[in-house]
Amino acid sequence: MKYEYLPWLILFLPLFSAAVITLFTLKHRNVSALISIGAIVIGFISTVTFIAANGWVTGEPAINWLSIGGLNIDFGLKLDRLSEMMMFVVTGVGGAIHIYSYGYMDDDRSKARFFAFMSLFTFSMLGIVLANNFIEMFIFWELVGVSSYLLIGFWFEKPSAADAAKKAFFTNRLGDFGFLLGILVVWAALGSLNFTQLQSALVANPMALGTIATVAGLLVFCGAMGKSAQFPLHVWLPDAMEGPTPVSALIHAATMVAAGVYMLCRILFLLNADALHVIAYIGGFTSLLAALIAVQQNDIKRIIAYSTLSQLGYMVMAVGLNGPTPAMFHLTTHAFFKALLFLSAGSVILGMHHEQDIWQMGNLRKKMPVTFWMFLIGALALSGVPPFSGFYSKDSILAQALEQKNYLLFGVAVFVAALTAFYTFRLFFVVFFGQEKSKAASRAHESPLVMTLPLLALALFAAIGGFIGITNSYGSQFIAGHETLSVAQQITEPLKNIGPMLCGLAAAAVGIFVAFSLYKNVTSDPLPAKLGGLATAMKNKFYFDELYEATFIRAHDFIATVMDVIDRWFVEGFCIGLVRGGTDFTGRALRLVQTGNLQTYAFLFVLGVAVVLYLVLGK
Amino acid sequence: MNVGLEHYLTVSFLLFALGLLGVVMRRNLLVIYMSLELMLNAANLALVSFSRFNNQLDGQVLVFFIITVAAAEVAVGLALIVALYRKRQTAHVEDLTSMKL
Numbered sequence: 240m241k242y243e244y245l246p247w248l249i250l251f252l253p254l255f256s257a258a259v260i261t262l263f264t265l266k267h268r269n270v271s272a273l274i275s276i277g278a279i280v281i282g283f284i285s286t287v288t289f290i291a292a293n294g295w296v297t298g299e300p301a302i303n304w305l306s307i308g309g310l311n312i313d314f315g316l317k318l319d320r321l322s323e324m325m326m327f328v329v330t331g332v333g334g335a336i337h338i339y340s341y342g343y344m345d346d347d348r349s350k351a352r353f354f355a356f357m358s359l360f361t362f363s364m365l366g367i368v369l370a371n372n373f374i375e376m377f378i379f380w381e382l383v384g385v386s387s388y389l390l391i392g393f394w395f396e397k398p399s400a401a402d403a404a405k406k407a408f409f410t411n412r413l414g415d416f417g418f419l420l421g422i423l424v425v426w427a428a429l430g431s432l433n434f435t436q437l438q439s440a441l442v443a444n445p446m447a448l449g450t451i452a453t454v455a456g457l458l459v460f461c462g463a464m465g466k467s468a469q470f471p472l473h474v475w476l477p478d479a480m481e482g483p484t485p486v487s488a489l490i491h492a493a494t495m496v497a498a499g500v501y502m503l504c505r506i507l508f509l510l511n512a513d514a515l516h517v518i519a520y521i522g523g524f525t526s527l528l529a530a531l532i533a534v535q536q537n538d539i540k541r542i543i544a545y546s547t548l549s550q551l552g553y554m555v556m557a558v559g560l561n562g563p564t565p566a567m568f569h570l571t572t573h574a575f576f577k578a579l580l581f582l583s584a585g586s587v588i589l590g591m592h593h594e595q596d597i598w599q600m601g602n603l604r605k606k607m608p609v610t611f612w613m614f615l616i617g618a619l620a621l622s623g624v625p626p627f628s629g630f631y632s633k634d635s636i637l638a639q640a641l642e643q644k645n646y647l648l649f650g651v652a653v654f655v656a657a658l659t660a661f662y663t664f665r666l667f668f669v670v671f672f673g674q675e676k677s678k679a680a681s682r683a684h685e686s687p688l689v690m691t692l693p694l695l696a697l698a699l700f701a702a703i704g705g706f707i708g709i710t711n712s713y714g715s716q717f718i719a720g721h722e723t724l725s726v727a728q729q730i731t732e733p734l735k736n737i738g739p740m741l742c743g744l745a746a747a748a749v750g751i752f753v754a755f756s757l758y759k760n761v762t763s764d765p766l767p768a769k770l771g772g773l774a775t776a777m778k779n780k781f782y783f784d785e786l787y788e789a790t791f792i793r794a795h796d797f798i799a800t801v802m803d804v805i806d807r808w809f810v811e812g813f814c815i816g817l818v819r820g821g822t823d824f825t826g827r828a829l830r831l832v833q834t835g836n837l838q839t840y841a842f843l844f845v846l847g848v849a850v851v852l853y854l855v856l857g858k
Numbered sequence: 859m860n861v862g863l864e865h866y867l868t869v870s871f872l873l874f875a876l877g878l879l880g881v882v883m884r885r886n887l888l889v890i891y892m893s894l895e896l897m898l899n900a901a902n903l904a905l906v907s908f909s910r911f912n913n914q915l916d917g918q919v920l921v922f923f924i925i926t927v928a929a930a931e932v933a934v935g936l937a938l939i940v941a942l943y944r945k946r947q948t949a950h951v952e953d954l955t956s957m958k959l
Contacts, residue, residue, distance in 0.1 A: 835956075836951065842882045
């Protein structure tokens with residue numbers, strides 16, 4: 240392996256940058272920004288160099304970190320196609336977003352802090368990608384949770400942002416609790432935490448996990464459920480949009496939320512058929528639920544957030560359908576086009592002076608041409624229109640569903656594809672066409688070059704992502720004897736599964752057409768009148784927040800009250816009171832011995848001497 | 859009457875007991891101090907008698923040391939008592955209870 244040190248460098252540069260910014264340059268906003276951008280851009284260049292020099296090399300450089308009894312934990316880097324491709328995505332998309340943030344956060348007085356957090360996040364995310372064992376992954380998993388918390392709550396003076404940060408953190412902790420239990424189960428059953436060793440143990444003896452295989456798989460999936468915001472832990476992701484838009488793009492669209500899917504692909508060998516089945520249905524349900532909610536949202540970022548949820552559901556479903564290749568393919572293309580959509584939305588928000596309601600916008604096509612075209616590319620890719628990348632990855636998921644003969648999930652996937660096209664173009668037409676619906680819209684302006692250039696880079700990948708060999712890369716990871724396809728073959732790949740392709744295309748066409756006919760020139764939403772109660776339910780996110788409020792949060796409050804009483808009266812009043820009172824009483828009694836009279840002491844002293852003399856000499 | 863070791867030791871004991879009684883009973887610091895010296899000298903007497911009756915000089919040498927140290931101790935002790943008296947206008951132990959809570 241050439242340049243063996245590069246992966247370590249890529250991993251630790253962002254941490255270094257975060258430390259330098261926090262310790263030394265918090266006062267210098269632009270210096271901090273440049274340090275952070277430099278770290279990730281060097282990371283990107285190093286990734287490209289490393290892959291170019293070595294090809295898709297596999298390796299596992301590791302140092303022993305701690306060993307206690309039978310427990311050996313390495314700090315190692317798992318290098319294979321999966322992690323190298325993810326490294327490319329994280330540093331590539333992340334780099335574009337870092338550069339964009341330089342422009343977006345320009346008028347924020349905490350720009351330096353922002354970039355320190357971003358670097359910390361990049362470090363943690365790369366850690367998840369490169370981890371070679373469960374414990375290392377779990378640590379980075381939590382670090383990602385922390386940086387996500389910090390970034391969602393970046394504008395912590397806004398109560399809504401602080402609440403959203405807490406909500407995200409707690410919901411994730413809930414999933415992580417299951418994840419940790421899963422890790423313990425796996426360790427107890429197989430005695431190792433290293434992915435390579437686990438895999439070879441399970442290949443040698445597929446029944447090694449015995450009857451707890453399903454439980455172990457589902458517990459580990461709990462982690463993915465939290466991070467990738469799958470039903471029923473999906474509630475935090477839309478609220479996470481309280482953070483700055485680049486954060487939404489980087490963490491809550493392109494990378495962190497994809498970590499769950501990545502983790503599932505990494506530990507695919509652990510999941511048995513039953514576990515996969517559950518995973519597939521949870522993914523399918525999430526994608527449907529989120530797509531329905533997205534139809535009736537009015538906040539530009541929330542619409543894209545729900546579409547992220549829906550697409551994550553797609554990926555999880557693909558994993559559950561035993562298709563890690565389509566899942567990772569969609570993850571990669573999604574990272575590019577969703578980051579593109581978010582950054583374009585950010586550009587719109589900035590142009591509109593921080594207005595996020597789409598019914599306040601309109602006709603921005605004229606005012607913001609670059610953003611308009613970039614958003615269009617992202618929207619087409621998301622809707623699955625050929626030849627954009629989303630078409631290829633979505634098609635591979637549909638094909639996978641059909642290949643597994645799961646017609647229910649195939650139907651759901653096609654329906655969701657239609658909904659996706661519909662809500663994306665609803666947003667598109669309302670924001671960029673029609674007439675200006677507010678004064679801010681007529682005064683909107685195009686964003687600076689530092690923001691539009693990253694958009695161009697992302698748009699390039701969103702457009703051509705389908706045929707630059709992403710499937711080849713992941714295919715060789717997961718399918719033994721995978722044949723590398725040429726570019727022409729990759730372009731025509733969907734034609735092999737003509738059925739799913741036509742379904743997908745039809746869904747996209749229907750979605751876009753309906754959106755066009757309903758929203759091409761309106762000033763208010765015509766849908767609630769047509770759908771009635773359903774629209775209200777969609778608008779209110781099917782009342783999940785209210786449901787959780789009424790059940791879990793109430794129950795939690797009740798338990799907390801009981802605990803408070805126990806703590807106050809039993810622990811503090813009885814236990815602590817007894818010890819304190821006892822000490823106090825003894826102290827008061829013993830105090831009487833200290834008379835303060837010199838002669839009493841002398842007398843007692845002599846008495847003592849006499850007693851000692853009697854004991855020594857008297858017998 | 860043949861004066862033996864026992865007689866000397868009896869005198870020494872009586873002196874020591876007198877001194878101890880003085881330390882415990884008397885209230886004036888100066889008197890307590892003198893009683894302390896009395897106890898020291900009781901010990902000196904015992905040492906000298908042992909030395910005499912055992913035909914060894916060690917005890918007498920020790921007594922010299924004790925007298926020397928006692929002289930130094932008296933100087934320091936008296937100085938302390940004078941300083942205390944100046945500060946508190948009293949040399950009675952009942953009045954010196956500031957260590958008591």
